[in-house]
Amino acid sequence: MKLALVGYGKMGKEIERNLPENCKISVIIDNPEDWENKESLLKTVDVAIEFSTPSAAFDNCKRCVELGIPVVSGTTGWNEQIDKFLQYSFAQSASFIHGSNFSIGANLFFSVNQYFAKLINSQEQYNVSIKETHHTAKLDKPSGTAVTVTNLIIEELERKDGWLLDQNAPGKIPVYALREENVTGIHEVCYSSEEDEITIAHQARNRKGFALGAIKAAQWLLQNPGVYNFKDIFHLI
Numbered sequence: 001m002k003l004a005l006v007g008y009g010k011m012g013k014e015i016e017r018n019l020p021e022n023c024k025i026s027v028i029i030d031n032p033e034d035w036e037n038k039e040s041l042l043k044t045v046d047v048a049i050e051f052s053t054p055s056a057a058f059d060n061c062k063r064c065v066e067l068g069i070p071v072v073s074g075t076t077g078w079n080e081q082i083d084k085f086l087q088y089s090f091a092q093s094a095s096f097i098h099g100s101n102f103s104i105g106a107n108l109f110f111s112v113n114q115y116f117a118k119l120i121n122s123q124e125q126y127n128v129s130i131k132e133t134h135h136t137a138k139l140d141k142p143s144g145t146a147v148t149v150t151n152l153i154i155e156e157l158e159r160k161d162g163w164l165l166d167q168n169a170p171g172k173i174p175v176y177a178l179r180e181e182n183v184t185g186i187h188e189v190c191y192s193s194e195e196d197e198i199t200i201a202h203q204a205r206n207r208k209g210f211a212l213g214a215i216k217a218a219q220w221l222l223q224n225p226g227v228y229n230f231k232d233i234f235h236l237i
Contacts, residue, residue, distance in 0.1 A: 001219060002026040004045040004069065006060050007052035011074065014211040015049055023215065035063055042067055047218045054078045054140055058085055061096065070095035070225070072218045074102050074210065076144025089227045097221055099230025100144030102213030106187070107234040109202040113149050113189050116200065117156035125193040128153060128160065129168075133178040133186040141165070142177040145187055148231065150175055153189070 001023045005012045008030040016025060027041040028034070035042075047070045050060050054077030062085070064071040073096070082098060089096040101107065120126045132146040142150075142165055150163045150173050163173040185204040190197060204210070217230055220237040 001047065001222065002045045003218065004029060004042060004048040004064075006048050006050040006064065006071075007056075007075070009051065011051035011207060011210060011214075012049075014207040015051075015214060018208060018211045019215065023219075029060070039067075042069065045069060047072065047222055049074070049214050049218055051075055051214075057081075061085060062088065065089060065092050065094040065096070070218075070221050072097045072099075072214055072221060074099055074214055076100050076147075077140025079144075079147065086227060094227065095221050095225040097217050097228045097230055097233070099213070099217070099234075100148040101185075101210065102217060102230055103202075103204060103209035104213055104234060105209060106145055106202050106204070107213075107231050109187065109200065110149055110152055110231050113200055114152040114156060116191070116198075117153040120191060121157055121159075123193075124159065125195070126191045126198075127193070128157065129174045129176070129190050129192070130163075131176040131178065131186075131188045131190070133180055133183050135183050136179045136181055138179065141179070142175045143185065143187070145185065146175050146177070149187065149189060 003023055003025050004027045005025055006029045008028050026045045027038050048064045050071055050073040052060050052075050057075035057078045058081045061071050061073050130146055130150055132143045154160050160173050161171050163175050165175055168174040188199055188201040190199050216237045
């Protein structure tokens with residue numbers, strides 16, 4: 001598999017370190033000029049993995065689609081544009097996977113919380129809050145992982161219709177976002193009543209899990225063209 005890395009920050013370098021022997025990086029795109037200067041190399045790749053910034057993600061993924069390159073994107077923080085890009089991908093018959101988190105463990109965490117929220121839908125004594133902690137360089141707040149798990153819970157809890165950042169209000173799930181040095185990612189969902197408290201947590205020990213998930217997603221996408229959310233297909237790869 002010939003790979004394009006779009007974005008060469010911490011995640012791009014982690015993917016590079018964890019590539020299997022049957023994969024190689026043919027081109028790295030890390031600034032706007034690279035799209036023109038390395039266009040000939042881009043035309044030789046099988047798939048692109050995109051981890052850049054919220055402000056660049058839409059254009060980066062669109063450029064890949066225009067070149068006919070399947071793309072796996074793990075950039076978070078561009079929620080307001082992702083639906084627009086999904087519509088564009090369907091219209092172009094593109095191959096695209098987006099995920100707020102490519103760790104298999106984090107996606108199991110999503111599934112467990114969605115199921116648990118369904119169980120407590122009738123148990124109105126339980127309120128829900130979410131806390132996420134990341135490194136100080138993380139650009140989006142709250143994290144894409146926190147937004148995903150919150151929205152999955154809202155789908156199952158009839159008494160909740162939205163969420164608020166660092167605030168609590170009736171009918172809303174409070175999402176608290178903390179930024180600390182050298183924290184890869186911790187997500188905690190607390191279901192609390194006057195009688196007891198249940199916490200479901202996921203802690204990333206390093207970035208390797210994210211990288212391996214993205215690489216597997218890229219390999220899978222080549223065999224299964226289409227438009228997907230990673231949380232819906234992670235169990236297939």
